[in-house]
Amino acid sequence: MATLGNKSDQEIRELLDEYGIKHGPIVNTTRALYEKKLREAMAKNNVTKPSPDKTFYREEQEEVTYVTYRTPVMSAGPSGDGKPYMRSRPEYSERDFVDDKLYSRSRPEYSSRRQYVDEPHVYNTPSSSSYSKPTPVVKSGGGVVEEEKTESSGRLIPLWIQFLVFLIVAGFLYFIFINMESAESSPFNRIQ
Amino acid sequence: MSSTSQKHKEFVAEPMGEKPVNALAGIGEVLGKRLEEKGFDKAYVVLGQFLVLKKDEELFRDWLKDTCGANVKQQGDCYGCLREWCDSFL
Numbered sequence: 001m002a003t004l005g006n007k008s009d010q011e012i013r014e015l016l017d018e019y020g021i022k023h024g025p026i027v028n029t030t031r032a033l034y035e036k037k038l039r040e041a042m043a044k045n046n047v048t049k050p051s052p053d054k055t056f057y058r059e060e061q062e063e064v065t066y067v068t069y070r071t072p073v074m075s076a077g078p079s080g081d082g083k084p085y086m087r088s089r090p091e092y093s094e095r096d097f098v099d100d101k102l103y104s105r106s107r108p109e110y111s112s113r114r115q116y117v118d119e120p121h122v123y124n125t126p127s128s129s130s131y132s133k134p135t136p137v138v139k140s141g142g143g144v145v146e147e148e149k150t151e152s153s154g155r156l157i158p159l160w161i162q163f164l165v166f167l168i169v170a171g172f173l174y175f176i177f178i179n180m181e182s183a184e185s186s187p188f189n190r191i192q
Numbered sequence: 193m194s195s196t197s198q199k200h201k202e203f204v205a206e207p208m209g210e211k212p213v214n215a216l217a218g219i220g221e222v223l224g225k226r227l228e229e230k231g232f233d234k235a236y237v238v239l240g241q242f243l244v245l246k247k248d249e250e251l252f253r254d255w256l257k258d259t260c261g262a263n264v265k266q267q268g269d270c271y272g273c274l275r276e277w278c279d280s281f282l
Contacts, residue, residue, distance in 0.1 A: 024246040033245075033255050 004035040204276045211235045218269030226260035
């Protein structure tokens with residue numbers, strides 16, 4: 001990756017347009033901001049670009065570990081089912097990007113919403129460095145879901161916490177129900 | 193309708209003139225000091241930056257966060273304050 005610091009203002013401007021980043025003039029006070037945005041956009045692009053090859057490979061066998069990619073793309077399903085999601089969530093695998101299209105399509109919208117949060121990239125790099133793939137759970141759209149879950153994009157409270165709270169409340173109600181006094185015996189017995 | 197602070201109301205009520213940078217809503221002592229260290233010692237300099245970023249909310253928020261470490265609320269307050277000031281006086 002070419003060092004952005006050496007590029008001229010015009011080149012920075014062209015790169016910003018290339019990545020579709022909305023921007024104003026490149027002034028000394030705005031330059032650092034735009035360079036940062038470009039770096040983020042480049043990192044994001046690097047991640048999605050090579051994936052098309054890998055998806056073919058993945059379909060043949062699922063137990064493949066890729067060490068090259070930084071993003072922990074998880075093949076967890078869309079958030080409909082909690083169980084497989086919860087199982088696969090802690091175990092990041094370096095599977096290839098199952099649905100790179102899904103991933104890359106939602107990524108722009110995802111990152112644009114969260115552009116002032118630097119976590120996605122900080123998060124991606126370290127977490128993917130040493131994970132292998134444990135479970136054969138294969139679902140599509142995993143990477144997107146994973147990112148969104150960990151960054152809680154669009155959700156203030158992570159999904160798994162919501163499920164947990166729901167289970168706790170349900171369990172509590174059940175407990176109350178069980179401990180209710182049985183109404184089998186009539187309360188209207190004559191007092192002797 | 194979100195409530196605006198007293199600081200916001202005072203700022204948008206009149207031309208900013210030579211007001212210091214911590215007259216901006218969302219910018220307190222700590223953030224103000226950080227901005228001054230970076231050269232943004234008056235509110236109008238931050239206004240300049242706001243305008244150079246084409247009054248874009250996201251860009252301005254990002255810039256503010258990078259420059260002085262403002263959190264989301266502070267970013268929003270400052271942006272809202274400047275935008276409203278511009279609506280009235282620019």
